[in-house]
Amino acid sequence: MNHVVLTGDRPTGPLHLGHYFGSLANRVELQHVHPMFVLVADYQVITDRDLPGEIQRNTTELLLDYLAIGLDPAKVTIFQHSAIPELNQLLLPFLSLVSTAELQRNPTVKDEILHSSQSAVSGLMLTYPVHQAADILFCKGTLVPVGKDQLPHVEVTRLVARRFNERYGRVFPVPEAMMGAQPQLRGLDGGKMSKSRGNSIPLKATADETAALIRRAVTDADRRITFDEEARPGVAGLLTLAGLCLGRPPYEIAEKIGDGGAARLKAVTTDAVNDFLRPIRARRAELDEADARAVLRAGNGRARERAVRTLDEVRRAMGF
The missing domain is CATH 1.10.240.10 (Tyrosyl-Transfer RNA Synthetase)
Incomplete structure (x- = not known):
């Protein structure tokens, strides 16, 4: 089967070995088989924190990690949320397809709220899975390499795709999740390996x-x-x-x-x-920041072209 792969990361800190074995290794293999979009989810940084932190620095570091593990920008479209307004506009019609009760039941959102640094839960936190649905569906993604903790988000995307198609006519494929060799790697404290919990080994560590x-x-x-x-x-x-x-x-x-x-x-x-x-x-060590910026500029251009086409299709289907 021919797939379109969508995956990505939030630029909140260095990628680590949990990311690699949970998802990144799959990406390196899949890029030779299927078209792939890799998202730098910069808007989603503020889902669980009041400030985005060193967003530009973290984005550059993320891109350098991607290139170092072997992602090929000639095969993969690497892009960022904030550069693709048409993608983010899909959030509005998608939110109309999901109830607040369904969002509140999401186990991954519950866990992220528990470990959030925000003083109160934001609306963006609850709608995080729907924003991820927009990430996946803007490019008609059909295969999503994820770790175990992200499976509930993919289920929300599948729900959104089915309900949109039922209500407005078939526009979106229903994507599948793909788990890595080690879906959830333990951290150095015995818990889940996570950037926010300080128990990981960064890929860039000496x-x-x-x-x-x-x-x-x-x-x-x-x-x-x-x-x-x-x-x-x-x-x-x-x-x-x-x-x-x-x-x-x-x-x-x-x-x-x-x-x-x-x-x-x-x-x-x-x-x-x-x-x-x-x-x-x-x-x-062979890469520099100029390499990263050039890759992102090219990827943003390709991703925005795709997002414009999808948003136009959605508008027509909905009667706008």
């Missing part, structure tokens, strides 16, 4: 920075290393991370470490992560 982060990882006092995600989340998280970087099952790594304890586990994980990130770091 070898020394990576070693320092892993040394601080939470483990336990049991010297025998075993893979048990429920009873030993910190140890299991490091074993999973090492296994993904080495291409081996985590239980095999646990058996090899044996009675080596947490110190040996952290050393093995550090070596595995640094070896894995070495070529990504090398590619990133």
Whole structure:
């Protein structure tokens, strides 16, 4: 089946290994098979915070990460929310298709509200999944590589597409979610790996920075290393991370470490992560900010052309 792929990230800080194994690795593979749009979701930064922070700096860093992991701007359209007004205008008709109760039940929105830095929940936070529906459907996206926590948002997009088609005639495909090899990677504290929780390993981290982060990882006092995600989340998280970087099952790594304890586990994980990130770091060192800006300008132009066509189609279908 021929797909159009839509995926992306908010520019709130550096991408990390959880992003890579949850979604980025899929993007690198899929770009050779299907047309792909990759969104820098700068407007969505303010869904869960009062200020956008260093938005321009973070956007540049995000683009450098994309290029370093192997996304090819000749194959992929990389663009940003704030440059595509026609995309954002789709939010209005889409909101009319979803009830407030459906938005309030969204489990990912509930979790994001829990970890929000805002003093009160904004309307934008509740409508976040519908904004993501506009992101996906403006380019007629049919395949969305996501981590496990984003699955409810894709379900909202599927709901919006079906209801629009039922009410106004078929305009949109109903997209599918695609999960990565490790949908939700544990962070260095044993919880979900996240930029906002400070428990991640950035893709741009140096070898020394990576070693320092892993040394601080939470483990336990049991010297025998075993893979048990429920009873030993910190140890299991490091074993999973090492296994993904080495291409081996985590239980095999646990058996090899044996009675080596947490110190040996952290050393093995550090070596595995640094070896894995070495070529990504090398590619990133060859890039500069001018490269990133040029890629974004070209991508914004292509994405806006697509958004204009889709918005015109939506207006005609609705009778405007």
